[in-house]
Amino acid sequence: MSPAEANSDNQEQEASEPVQTSESEESLEDKPPPPRKRHLPVEVKSPRRSKRARKRSTRLKDFVASVLSSSASATATMKIQVPKSWKEMMASAQRSKWLEATKEEFLAQQENETWILVPRPKNAHILKCRWLWTLKENDLRMLRFKARLVVLGCFEIWGIDFDETFAPVVRFETLRLVFLWAGRTKSVVKQFDFVTAFLNAPTERVIFMEQPQGFVKRGFEDYVCLLKKSIYGLRQAPRNWNNTLHKVLVEFGFRQSYKDEGLYWIRIEGRLVLLPLYVDDILLVGKEEDVDFVDKELTNRFKMKCLGDVNYLLGLQIQYDPETHVSFRQTKYIQDIMAKFNMESAYPVRIPMTVDGVKLADASTEEHERCLKLPYRSLVGCLHYLVTGSRPELGTAVRILSKFLNKYGVYHWRAAKRVLRYLMGSQEMGLQFDFKEARQYTLRSTRMQILHLKAEI
Numbered sequence: 332m333s334p335a336e337a338n339s340d341n342q343e344q345e346a347s348e349p350v351q352t353s354e355s356e357e358s359l360e361d362k363p364p365p366p367r368k369r370h371l372p373v374e375v376k377s378p379r380r381s382k383r384a385r386k387r388s389t390r391l392k393d394f395v396a397s398v399l400s401s402s403a404s405a406t407a408t409m410k411i412q413v414p415k416s417w418k419e420m421m422a423s424a425q426r427s428k429w430l431e432a433t434k435e436e437f438l439a440q441q442e443n444e445t446w447i448l449v450p451r452p453k454n455a456h457i458l459k460c461r462w463l464w465t466l467k468e469n470d471l472r473m474l475r476f477k478a479r480l481v482v483l484g485c486f487e488i489w490g491i492d493f494d495e496t497f498a499p500v501v502r503f504e505t506l507r508l509v510f511l512w513a514g515r516t517k518s519v520v521k522q523f524d525f526v527t528a529f530l531n532a533p534t535e536r537v538i539f540m541e542q543p544q545g546f547v548k549r550g551f552e553d554y555v556c557l558l559k560k561s562i563y564g565l566r567q568a569p570r571n572w573n574n575t576l577h578k579v580l581v582e583f584g585f586r587q588s589y590k591d592e593g594l595y596w597i598r599i600e601g602r603l604v605l606l607p608l609y610v611d612d613i614l615l616v617g618k619e620e621d622v623d624f625v626d627k628e629l630t631n632r633f634k635m636k637c638l639g640d641v642n643y644l645l646g647l648q649i650q651y652d653p654e655t656h657v658s659f660r661q662t663k664y665i666q667d668i669m670a671k672f673n674m675e676s677a678y679p680v681r682i683p684m685t686v687d688g689v690k691l692a693d694a695s696t697e698e699h700e701r702c703l704k705l706p707y708r709s710l711v712g713c714l715h716y717l718v719t720g721s722r723p724e725l726g727t728a729v730r731i732l733s734k735f736l737n738k739y740g741v742y743h744w745r746a747a748k749r750v751l752r753y754l755m756g757s758q759e760m761g762l763q764f765d766f767k768e769a770r771q772y773t774l775r776s777t778r779m780q781i782l783h784l785k786a787e788i
Contacts, residue, residue, distance in 0.1 A: 414464050417544050425476070429464055432478040437546050440480060443530045446540065446556035448548065456491060457539040457555055459483045460564070481564030482540050492538055498569035501593030501607040503719050506645065507764075509594070509605055509616055510657045514766040517653045519619045522638040523626065525576075528611030531633055532561040532571035569610060579632050580606070583625075599624065609645055647720055653766075659721040660761030665754050668713050672706065672751060679756025680749060684728040687742075688749065691731065694740025707739045710747050717754075721761040725750060 414420035420429045440446070451457070460482045467477045487493050513520050525531070540556040542548065561568040577587070580595050585606060588594040595606040604617035604625060615622040629635060641649050646664045651657045669675045694702070714729045728750050735743045 411466060413466060417462060420462070420464060428476045429478065432464070432476040433462060433545070436478045436480055437543065439527055440530070440562075443527065443560060445530055445560040445562055446558050448542075448551055448554040449539075449557045451553055451555050452539065455539050456488060457541060458486055458492075459541050460543055460562075462544065479563055480543050482558075482562050484564045484566045484568075487566055492536060493565065493567040496566045496570055498573040498610070499592035500609045501645075502591055503645065503647075505588075505591045505594050506607055506647075507659070507762075509607055509614070510649075510651060511764060512605070513616050513651070514653055514657060514764070518617050519622055519653070520614055520616050520641045520651055521622055521626075522641040522644065523613050523615065523629075524636045524638055525611040525613075526634040526636055528576075528633075529563050529565075529568045529572045530560045532568070532575040534558050534561055534565075535567070535571065538565070572611065573608075576608070576633075579629075583628055597625070612644060614641055614644065645720070646716070648761075655767065656763055656765045658761055658763040660759065661717055661721050662758050662761075664717070664720075665758045668710075669751065669755065671713075672710060672748070674748065674751045674755065677748075677752045677755050680752045681756070683725055683750045683753040684731065684746060685749070688728070688746040689731060691735065691743060691746060693735060693738035694743065698740040699738055702740050702744060705739070705744050707744055707747060708736050710751075711736065714747070714750055722754075723762075725753075 411425060412419075412423065414423050414429060420426065420433075423429055460480060463479045463481055465477050465479075467475050484493075510520070512518070538558045540558055540562070542552075542554065542556060548554070558565075561571040565571075581587075583597070585595040585597045588596065593608050595608065597604050597606075599617075599621045602618055602621055604615065604621045606625075607614045607616070615625055617625075626635070626637065641651060643649065646661055647659045648662060649657065649659055669677070711729065711732050714725060715733070718725050718729050728746075732743065732747050732750075
């Protein structure tokens with residue numbers, strides 16, 4: 332046998348014999364891999380905290396933040412869906428109540444002679460109208476279903492349908508001074524609401540409107556409404572109403588403050604009566620007999636509704652006790668902001684802005700263009716309203732955020748949302764003025780504020 336043939340036989344024998352492995356190798360293949368070692372649990376000690384009671388600085392005792400109780404909104408609690416169109420209203424589970432409110436509003440318009448039906452004029456600018464529904468709430472308590480007919484004033488043409496639109500309202504600073512004066516003089520504060528206030532003011536221009544949906548008169552489908560009164564939705568409606576009310580108040584003897592046009596005052600037998608005005612809501616502040624006298628006189632000219640003691644005005648929830656204090660908070664407004672910017676489930680923080688927020692700089696042009704869709708300006712505007720109303724501690728943060736309204740980016744948006752997180756944990760905080768403690772420094776503060784109020788009137 333040649334060596335080549337012997338070599339080939341050896342290779343065939345090796346190929347036919349199975350490969351033998353050791354027992355240790357077989358056991359490694361059959362057994363699963365060993366479990367990974369885990370670290371043993373370690374006891375975590377809680378950080379040491381000071382047990383000293385925290386005390387507020389004495390210099391802030393007359394300008395304090397008070398924690399007040401609140402309740403959930405009636406709309407959210409009862410889960411009532413407010414319709415946004417006629418179709419949704421007719422399909423609503425509360426259809427009968429919404430229809431009743433709608434008919435009530437239409438009848439009020441008819442009784443007030445808000446419009447007259449006229450043939451459709453040629454080449455005239457005719458405005459459309461629509462129905463709005465809401466749940467009237469006061470201090471987070473639902474009062475009633477309400478409907479309102481509004482004209483689409485966004486289609487008005489300047490110079491044809493309207494001209495001036497400005498209407499003054501009382502300032503927050505003036506309102507606080509009024510309550511300080513009321514507490515010092517033990518005056519009563521009652522709130523009144525003008526029923527369909529704008530409908531008392533005549534229009535100054537010729538304006539046509541389509542007939543309201545659901546109430547088109549049979550046989551006169553092609554007719555339109557010639558407005559005789561300032562219906563809601565007109566851009567000039569607030570100004571027309573303010574001019575009408577101003578004439579009535581001046582005829583009655585009221586005088587308008589030259590520093591705040593939203594404040595009126597009158598003296599009845601030497602006693603002062605104040606009237607802060609905010610669109611169709613007013614306060615009467617003075618002795619009870621004087622307030623009742625003014626109420627009767629105004630009721631003879633307008634249809635008014637007495638809401639009793641003041642508790643909600645200018646978005647402020649007010650608690651007034653002439654013997655002790657007055658407090659202002661904006662809990663409901665904060666909740667509305669949270670819902671508007673989808674921050675209802677945000678985690679709270681203890682401070683509105685960090686050091687990084689103070690060091691913010693203008694965003695680059697590219698970053699600003701990417702963030703144009705973020706509602707940064709709207710959020711800063713809402714926060715500014717809180718600062719002027721009842722949350723002055725937000726002033727520094729809002730001032731810094733306001734510097735970047737034209738150059739904001741992602742970091743500015745995050746800083747603004749942090750303020751919302753701070754509000755999430757402090758919704759109930761507000762301003763409280765204690766009348767008894769305020770008398771201890773009359774010469775320093777209260778008297779100066781009263782003198783300032785007298786200077787305004």
